Amino acid sequence: MELSFIGTSYSIMTGLILAVFYMLNKKLAYAGKPLPVIFWVFILHLPIFILWVCVKPPHYVTLQYFLPGFAVIFLTVAGNLLTIRALSLSPFSLMIPVLGLSPVFASLIGIPLLHEWPNPLQWIGILLAVLGVFWLYAPVERPWAVFSFWPSFIQERGALSMAIAAFLWAMSAPMDRLALRQADPQFHALFVFTGFVIALFIWLSVQGEMPDRPIERRYWPLLLITAAVGGLHYMMQLLALQHTPAGPFEAIKRVISQMMALAIGYFLFQEKITKPKLIGIAILSLGVPLIVV
Numbered sequence: 001m002e003l004s005f006i007g008t009s010y011s012i013m014t015g016l017i018l019a020v021f022y023m024l025n026k027k028l029a030y031a032g033k034p035l036p037v038i039f040w041v042f043i044l045h046l047p048i049f050i051l052w053v054c055v056k057p058p059h060y061v062t063l064q065y066f067l068p069g070f071a072v073i074f075l076t077v078a079g080n081l082l083t084i085r086a087l088s089l090s091p092f093s094l095m096i097p098v099l100g101l102s103p104v105f106a107s108l109i110g111i112p113l114l115h116e117w118p119n120p121l122q123w124i125g126i127l128l129a130v131l132g133v134f135w136l137y138a139p140v141e142r143p144w145a146v147f148s149f150w151p152s153f154i155q156e157r158g159a160l161s162m163a164i165a166a167f168l169w170a171m172s173a174p175m176d177r178l179a180l181r182q183a184d185p186q187f188h189a190l191f192v193f194t195g196f197v198i199a200l201f202i203w204l205s206v207q208g209e210m211p212d213r214p215i216e217r218r219y220w221p222l223l224l225i226t227a228a229v230g231g232l233h234y235m236m237q238l239l240a241l242q243h244t245p246a247g248p249f250e251a252i253k254r255v256i257s258q259m260m261a262l263a264i265g266y267f268l269f270q271e272k273i274t275k276p277k278l279i280g281i282a283i284l285s286l287g288v289p290l291i292v293v
Contacts, residue, residue, distance in 0.1 A: 004243050004244070006243050007240055007244035007249070008244070008252060010236055010239045010240035010243065010244070011248070011249050011252035011253055012252060012256055013236050013240075014233060014236040014237050014249075014252075014253045015252060015253040015254065015255070015256025015257045015260070016256055016257075017232055017233040018233050018256075019096070019256070019257040019260030019261060019264060020229055021226065021229045021230050021233050022083070022087065022092070022096055022257070023092070023264050023268065024222065024225060024226040025087055025226065026087045026092050026269070028041070028084075028222055028226055029084050029087050029088035030088070031215040031216065031219040031222070032216075033209065034081050034084040034088070035200060035203070035204060035209065036204065036209060036210075036215070037215060038077070038080050038084065038200065039197070039200040039201065039204060040215065040223060041080075041223065041226055041227050041230060042193055042196040042197050042200065042227075043197055043227075044223065044228075045193045045196075045227050045230055045231045046190075046194065048231035048232075048235075049186065049193055049231065052186045052189065052190070052235065053186045053187065056184075056186055057186075058184035058186055058187035059184055060184060061182065061183040061184070062182040062183070064182045065182035065183040065188075068175045068176075068182070069179050069183070069188065069192060070195065071171075072172055072176055072192050073192055073195035073196060073199060075168045075175065076168075076172055076192065076196065077196055077199060077200065079165045079168035079169050079172065082161045082164055082165035082168070083161075083162065083165045085158065085161050086158030086161040086162035086165065087158065089157040089158035089161070090156055090157055090158030090159065091265060091269070091271045092261060092264060092265040092268075092269050092271060093262050093264070093265025093266070093269070093271045094136055094137070094156060094158075094159070094265075094271075095158055095159070095261075096258055096260075096261030097133060097136055097261060097277075097280065097281060097284060098133055098136075098159060098162040098163055098166060099162065099165070099166045099169065099257065100129050100132060100133050100166075100254050100255070100258050100284045100288055101130065101133055101163060101166040101167070102166040102167075102169045102250050102254050103129065103250035103254050103288055103291050104126045104130060104170075104291070105166060105167045105171070106170040106173050106174065106249075106250040106251075107122060107126060107250075107251075107291055108126075109171055109174055110174055110245065116245050118291070121290050122290060122291050124287070124290055125287045125288060125290025125291040126287070126291060127287070128283055128284075128287025128288075128290065129284055129287040129288050129291065131283055132279075132280045132281070132282070132284030132286075132287055132288075133280065134149040134150060134153055134280075135276055135280035136276055136277055136280035136281075137149055137152035137156060137159070137280075138275075138279070138280075139152065139276070143275040143276045143279060169250075170250060173237075173241065173249060173250050176237070176238065176241050177241050177245075180238065185235075185239065188238060189234055189235065189238060237249075237253075240253075248291065250291075251288045251289065251291040252289075254288060255284065255285055255289060258281060258284055258285075259281060259285065262277060262281055
């Protein structure tokens with residue numbers, strides 16, 4: 001599948017909305033334990049997708065849909081949990097760019113799952129994207145100290161969780177595409193988020209962590225806004241994946257969201273813009289688009 005204008009436009013919009021969604025998640029991370037917070041966010045997604053199904057009823061769904069459909073449920077629940085955990089532990093501007101590894105994983109996973117092979121330029125982009133992510137963690141006073149990148153990355157409390165989340169999101173995009181070959185996007189969205197709610201309800205009930213109310217009243221407006229933005233993001237993602245291969249989609253989405261993360265971290269969370277961050281984002285911004293080529 002070649003890139004189209006509409007697919008690229010949806011991918012860019014998804015990246016912009018995603019940056020806002022993660023910013024809201026960063027603020028919501030302090031509202032309570034990650035799983036109960038995710039549970040209530042997912043519940044508030046449901047009216048959005050129910051309305052989508054009512055406005056545009058699904059036309060088809062096959063039995064082959066359910067394997068990738070259930071896989072998306074598992075991957076998204078785990079990815080959200082790890083993302084919220086990482087955002088609660090580490091600076092926003094250091095965490096979101098780690099998701100630049102997601103198009104790398106998506107491109108590699110797309111080989112066996114979707115038979116989409118990277119070309120030579122895309123392999124260069126993959127190497128640059130990995131280098132750019134690790135460069136973010138260079139010491140501020142020694143931005144060119146290449147051999148300090150990996151230890152600094154490991155020492156950052158939320159980095160490993162976010163890297164695993166990037167892998168799960170990368171797995172989720174091809175699974176979404178496989179599911180969309182067997183069902184309409186509106187059915188897929190409603191099925192997946194209903195699955196999220198049921199799975200988390202069972203887990204929280206078994207663990208005795210089912211809350212009496214969503215979260216503290218002062219966080220309710222933030223909860224509603226987060227759910228609305230999250231629902232819009234997932235709708236844009238499904239529409240984009242109908243027109244764009246999984247690897248390029250992840251590349252466009254992540255490069256937009258990671259550049260936005262630097263600005264959001266600076267203006268909203270008072271996080272410094274350092275030389276390693278600028279160098280890392282620059283390399284990411286060069287490498288990740290090459291994955292699209």
